Amino acid sequence: MLLRLRAVLSLVLFAQMCWPGTVMEARVSSPEPANALLDPESFHSYFTRFVAQERAFLKDEPSLKWEWFGRNIPWLDVPDKSLEEIYYFRWYSFQKHIRQTPSGLVVDEFLDDVPWAGKYNTINAAAQHHLHEARWLRDPAYADQYSRFWFSPDGEPRRYSFPAADAVYSVFLANGDKALPLAVLPSLVRNYEDWEKTHRDPNGLFWQIDDRDGMEDSIGGSGYRPTINSYMYGDAIAISKIATMAGDSALSRKYAEKADQIRHLVETRLWNPQAKFYETLTRTPDASWVNVRELIGYVPWYFSLPRPDRAVAWKQLNDQEGFAGKYGPTTAERRSPRFRFAVDHECLWNGPSWPFATTQTLVALANLLNGPAQNVVGNDQYFALLSTYAHSHYIKLPDGSSIPWIDEDMDADTGQWIARSILETKKQPPPNRGRYYNHSGFADLIITGLLGVRPSVGNTLTIHPLIHAGKWDYFAMDGIPYHGRLLTLFYDSMGTRYKRGAGLHILCDGHEIASEPNLAPIVVHLP
Secondary structure (H helix, E strand, O other): OHHHHHHHHHHHHHHOOOOOOEOOOOOOOOOOOOOOOOOHHHHHHHHHHHHHHHHHHHOOOOOOOHHHHHHHOOEEEOOOHHHHHHHHHHHHHHHHOEEEEOOEEEEOOOOOOOOOOOHHHOOHHHHHHHHHHHOOOOOOHHHHHHHHHOOOOOOOOOOOOOOHHHHHHHHHHHHOOOHHHHHHHHHHHHHHHHHHHHHEOOOOOEOEOHHHHOOOOOOOOOEEOHHHHHHHHHHHHHHHHHHHHOOOHHHHHHHHHHHHHHHHHHHHHHEEOOOOEEOOEOOOOOOOEOOOOEHHHHHHHHOOOOOHHHHHHHHHOOOOOOOOOOOOOOOEOOOOOOOOOOOOOOOOOOOOEOHHHHHHHHHHHHHHHOOOOOOOOOHHHHHHHHHHHHHOOEEEOOOOOEEEOOOOOEOOOOOOEHHHHHHHHHOOOOOOOOOOOOOOOOHHHHHHHHOOEEOOOOOEEEEOOOOOEOOEOEEEEEEEEEOOEEEEEEEEOOOOOOOOOOEEEEEEOOEEEEEEOOOOOEEEEOO
């Protein structure tokens, strides 16, 4: 009944037209009890502070309403108050990018219109991140309409690389509603076939220009990149699964075979056995590796593509000559002689840390840690990288204080926002172009990674927190929309924080359905 109600809500919202650039208010609240554990008012002060900081620093007048957050976002309570602050800051930032348009609700990347964007200032490069975030809003219209937009006459799903089918399937995994993936299946197939026509060579590999990956001026450059080939693998897997839902076994087999072919090529052609890393292959007759490890070498794990022994590549994550950085992983290994080579452009992928790539890496790492056992990296590495990422979300003001901030690329050693500094030096408009830059993810990394809500088909759900006992004494998230229900999960080492017993507890619509005395994975059966 609830899923049917949500489908009707989505259609009603789609039919209502507002001026582009304004946000549609949700009309129907989530099922009760909306919050089984945490009081949203406890976190209201974050949003009051964000508004005050925006007025003081940017001289903008925010138009966001507290009620929207109360109706839509899951609530987080953790000991690390800086990480908690950034969780709410990222929802504050994300909501600014939701636009109502004649083609439905969309999510943009820049607040200012930029010439390289498509209709309604949309850019598909980070749409995967947008949808991974939006699927955790209680109102399903945001993820639903934005997904459909890309296959409307106004959408351009191939302007940049974008694993569209995988993104749509990820929305389904969170809400359990088959309507969206089944409705856009023909468009997903056409989109895939068009990629094959324009970007697949006779050798079976897909090629891409680094700029069209959204990663201009990279060290590895253009060619058969781990990004586009992994994206196409992920899309083939998703199309195969959606075709099975549609009862089209022939289409499902066809795309499963395509996925197997790409996987074989990635494993045999893009894996450099000397570097023990996935690298770009030049699109030349000799098709040689570019001989530089770049953070995109972890993208295959974003789609759980690699075989278990490839985990050796993750040794580079914290290597001081690899990707280690005080404020986030570098996009290229430091040992490369071309690390941070001179480029006359503000968007640099030659070594700086990019939230976009950090997001990909964290999703990939969570997938690795939820896969076959390996001894290269553990939960502590995920926790540390996520903490570093959260604590990089600040900008220092002239008076020496810092406020929450998200922008474009960052110096991994100093925390300086590079693009912002370059544009200021050049006096290049628009001012503060990268403010609230919506080019990465955060909430999804908390929900599916750190807290371990692993979306799946059906009514069985695995909860696998990537937190070791003793790291935190407590944590909680309340009001997570999942398959038409609202989930609450909390850990209380002594039972004194939430006064509902010690250990890890899972609630569904306010009723406890599972518990575990330790921070071990739990397989939960929804009632």
